[in-house]
Amino acid sequence: MNIKLFIQRLEALHKPLADLYQTASILPWIPPDMLPQAFQELYSTSKMVQLAAEELYQQNEALKETQNLLETERQHYQDLFEYAPDGYLVTNPEGIIENANLTAAKLLNISRQFLIGKAMINFVCLEERQHFRHELNQLHHTDRTKELVIRLQQRHGEYFDAAFTVKVVRDQQTQAVHLLWLIRNIGDRQPTELQSAKNYSDLIENRPRYKHSKGENISLNNSVVWYICRGLVKLSTFSETGEEVLLGLAKTQMVFGSSMTSLSIYQATALSDVELVPIYASEILVTPKLSHTLLPKINQRLQQTESFLVISKKQLVEDRLNYLLELLKQEVGEQIESGTRFSVRFTHEDIASACGTTRVTITRLFGKLQQQGLITFDAKKHIILKNSEVRIQKSE
Structure with missing residues (x-):
């Protein structure tokens, strides 16, 4: 029932009850304390109902205001989802698309209404489908955000290289219920942009420089990645017996930092005079050009670390x-x-x-x-x- 109409009807009932109460109190043939007492109770009860209805009306108005605010906020986040510069997909654990934004539909060259309900693997090129299935199965066993590079095929046969960031959403029983996918086309950047992104001066421009002499330890901070402008840095840890273990060598135009390792003990020592610039991890997250520039350098450090690991596997x-x-x-x-x-x-x-x-x-x-x-x-x-x-x- 409409709250306003309900209150109006209560008010209409309240007035006849008041009149009836006044009339009953002066009729000579009715015991003086019978009807007046009954009407008094009925009148009081109707008054309480009226007050309750008014309170209900106020609560209803507050709920409507809250609902409007929530709807405004929901629309705001819906717009962020729809018009984000990167593609977003929501799938079930098997990779069936449940939701997609406009950018994702444009990347795959298909109307969003026809995208919903399709399997993501339909857009993976044939040569990489087995690899995609393997990665999809692995996602069920991890809670970490995963990065993938997969070659996709658009609706009319055009291919492009896509970088995926995938996150698993789990219920209270830790069962995977949704997969959240962020998709970026990494094959459509202009050569001039790539060249500019890799330019040495672009990376260090307007950044403070820190100098360390040969033999000095370099302070490490989880929020900072160090970029080497000049020099060579030894990266090491210590064994249980206190012996230093060499992990890698970071040279000019390479990066290092404690955020790039899970070791609790991690030390950086200047093997020559070193000049560094700091790059904050938060800055990398919100600057695509910077992250694209640093990715090959981080990959270079990873490959070197694997090479040092090979040493420990040799018996002699x-x-x-x-x-x-x-x-x-x-x-x-x-x-x-x-x-x-x-x-x-x-x-x-x-x-x-x-x-x-x-x-x-x-x-x-x-x-x-x-x-x-x-x-x-x-x-x-x-x-x-x-x-x-x-x-x-x-x-x-």
């Missing part, structure tokens, strides 16, 4: 040293007339920590390499690899 110390010297040759080697010279000086302790052995062992193996004529040292104790391949004969 000789093999570890052989692999490490070849790796350092690629990372910090510079060609000179007599071979390849490492641009920074590594101590025997540095080499030992990377190889997971003792300084004494490395000293002995370096002596063997020198006897074989495979390495030498310059006046500043920098390692020089001869042009022939370094290969230590294994101990018997």
Whole structure:
């Protein structure tokens, strides 16, 4: 029933009751305290109902105002979803599309009304569908946001490379109920834009510079990624026995930071005079151009870390040293007339920590390499690899 009409009817009932009460109180044939008392109670009750109705009306108005505010806010977020510059999809755990914004429909070249209910795999090129199914199954077992690069096919056969960011939504029983997908077309950027994004000066322009002398420890902060303008930085941790373990080398135009590792102990040391600029993680998240610029550099660090991990898997110390010297040759080697010279000086302790052995062992193996004529040292104790391949004969 309409609240206003209900109150009007209560008010209309209230007046006859009041009149009836006045009439009953003066009629001579009715006991003086019978009807007046009954009407008094009825009148009081109707008054209470009227007050309750008025309170209900006020509450109803407040609810309507709240509903209008919620509807306005809902429309605001709906507009953000619809007109976002990136494509958004909501699917069930099997990848069936339940909702999509206009950008996603445009990317896939299909009307949104025909997009709903279709399987996402229909838009994945045939060569990558098996990989997509595997990644979709893996999503059910993780709560972490996942990044994927998949080649998609539009409705009329056009292909493009898409970067996906996927998040799993779970119910109270931790069952996956929805997948949230953000889609970006990474194949339609103009070459001039890519070139500009990779430009060295663009990345460091208008940023403060921090200088560290050789041997200094560099302070790390989870909110900052350091970009190296000049120099070489050693990244390391410590084992349970307190021995330093070399994790990687960050050189000019590479990035490093504690936010890029899950290790509780992580140390950065300048192996030469170093010049750095800070890039805040929050800035990377909201600046697509910056994130696109840094992604290859982060990937470079990841590949180097994997290369250092390979060292620990080799059983013989000789093999570890052989692999490490070849790796350092690629990372910090510079060609000179007599071979390849490492641009920074590594101590025997540095080499030992990377190889997971003792300084004494490395000293002995370096002596063997020198006897074989495979390495030498310059006046500043920098390692020089001869042009022939370094290969230590294994101990018997």
